[in-house]
Amino acid sequence: MKTNRPLIGVYVHIPFCDGKCPYCDFYSMRADEARLEAYTNALCRTAQAWAPQWHGKTADTVYFGGGTPVLLGADRLRRVLESIRANIALTADAEITVEANPAAAQEPLFRALHKAGFNRLSMGLQSADPDELRFLGRRHTVQQASEAVQTARDAGFTNISLDLMLGLQGQTPERLKRSVAFCAQQEVPHVSAYLLKVEPGTPFDRRGVEAQLPDEDAQAELYHTVCTELAQYGYHQYEISNFAKAGFESRHNLHYWRDEEYAALGASAHGFLDGKRFYYPRDIEAFLQGQPPVADGTGGDPEEYILLALRLTEGVRRSVYRQRFGQPLPKALERKAALLARGGLLTDDGECIALTRDGFLVSNAVIGTLLDCMD
Numbered sequence: 001m002k003t004n005r006p007l008i009g010v011y012v013h014i015p016f017c018d019g020k021c022p023y024c025d026f027y028s029m030r031a032d033e034a035r036l037e038a039y040t041n042a043l044c045r046t047a048q049a050w051a052p053q054w055h056g057k058t059a060d061t062v063y064f065g066g067g068t069p070v071l072l073g074a075d076r077l078r079r080v081l082e083s084i085r086a087n088i089a090l091t092a093d094a095e096i097t098v099e100a101n102p103a104a105a106q107e108p109l110f111r112a113l114h115k116a117g118f119n120r121l122s123m124g125l126q127s128a129d130p131d132e133l134r135f136l137g138r139r140h141t142v143q144q145a146s147e148a149v150q151t152a153r154d155a156g157f158t159n160i161s162l163d164l165m166l167g168l169q170g171q172t173p174e175r176l177k178r179s180v181a182f183c184a185q186q187e188v189p190h191v192s193a194y195l196l197k198v199e200p201g202t203p204f205d206r207r208g209v210e211a212q213l214p215d216e217d218a219q220a221e222l223y224h225t226v227c228t229e230l231a232q233y234g235y236h237q238y239e240i241s242n243f244a245k246a247g248f249e250s251r252h253n254l255h256y257w258r259d260e261e262y263a264a265l266g267a268s269a270h271g272f273l274d275g276k277r278f279y280y281p282r283d284i285e286a287f288l289q290g291q292p293p294v295a296d297g298t299g300g301d302p303e304e305y306i307l308l309a310l311r312l313t314e315g316v317r318r319s320v321y322r323q324r325f326g327q328p329l330p331k332a333l334e335r336k337a338a339l340l341a342r343g344g345l346l347t348d349d350g351e352c353i354a355l356t357r358d359g360f361l362v363s364n365a366v367i368g369t370l371l372d373c374m375d
C-alpha cells in the first residue's frame, strides 16, 4: 500500500538473560521454557491488540532488543515477527535486527533467524581484551566472539554490528585500539562504542567501581581514540556513539534520533506513536496479563527534536526544523550556536548545526545551553 505518512520503527523488548552482567540495569531476568512461551504468546496478542492503531502505518525497521532476545529461540522470534507483519505493513527492504551475545557456536540459530527474515545482528562484544571482559563479567571469550561473527556471516548475515565499551577499569588507548582493530578484522560494517556508566542499584554501584574507572580526562582520550581509530578503518561517525561503513547506519536507531515515531511491545519497552509517548512498566507479570501501556505525555516538540538531533553528526537541519515546526530556529539559539561554534564545540555550515567531537564530549552541557534558548 502506498502511503505519504512517514515510515515508523517497531521495538520489541525481550527481557531474558542467562545471567546478569554487574553493570547492567536493563530489565532482564532468567526464564524457563514455559515463561518464554507465555511471553511469546503475550507479544503476539499485543501486536494484534495494536492493529487498529497501526492500521495505515508502514514500518521500515523492527528491532528485537533486550535482554538477550535470541534466548527466545528462532521459532518463537519468527512467530513474534510474523504477528507484527500480520498487523502492520513492513517495507520490502525493512531492517529487522535482533540482538545476540557473541557466545559459542550458534549456527542453527543464526540460519533459522536469517531464514525467518531477520537481516541484521547486533552483538554485545564490549571488548576484545580478556581482562576487560572479565571485569565486565561477560560470559564469552574473544575467540568465541570471532567465531560468532563468522558463523553469522556463513548463515547469510551481512549487516552485523559489534558493541564496544569505553572507560573500563585499566583500559588504555593501546588496549582500546586492539579492540577496534578486532572489530575491523571481523569486517563488520557497524560499531557502537558507549562509555560505561555506573547505574544506581547495580552490583558495580554497590561495589563502588566508579572510583576505579578512568577519570574524565582519560575518558576523553579514550573517546578520541575510538573515533580516530574507527575512522582509519573506514567507519564514519554518524552519532555520538555510533559508527558505520557507508549505507550501514542503524535505520532503526535513526528513527529515535530524528525524533520519528516507533511502535513498542514488551515489558519495559518505550514507544512514540501518533504524537504520544508511552511505556510498558518494568513488570513482566503486568505484560503477561495484557495490561496496557502507560501514557507518558506528548512527544515531538521543538526541544525534543533539537535534543535528539544534536546527538547526530548531521545535527539540527534548519530546513527540517522549519518544515516540521513552521518557523525558523529561535534567534537566541542561533546567537548561542554562533558563540559555541567560535569555541570549537559546534560547526555551522548555514544549513546544519552539529556538535564537533569536542562538543560530543560535553554534549549534555552544550545541548542544555542551547535548549535554554528555546523559551
Ligand code: SF4
Binding pocket: 016, 017, 019, 020, 021, 024, 025, 026, 028, 066, 067, 068, 101, 124
Ligand atoms: S547480556 Fe546484556 S541485557 Fe543481559 S545482563 Fe548482560 S548487559 Fe544486561
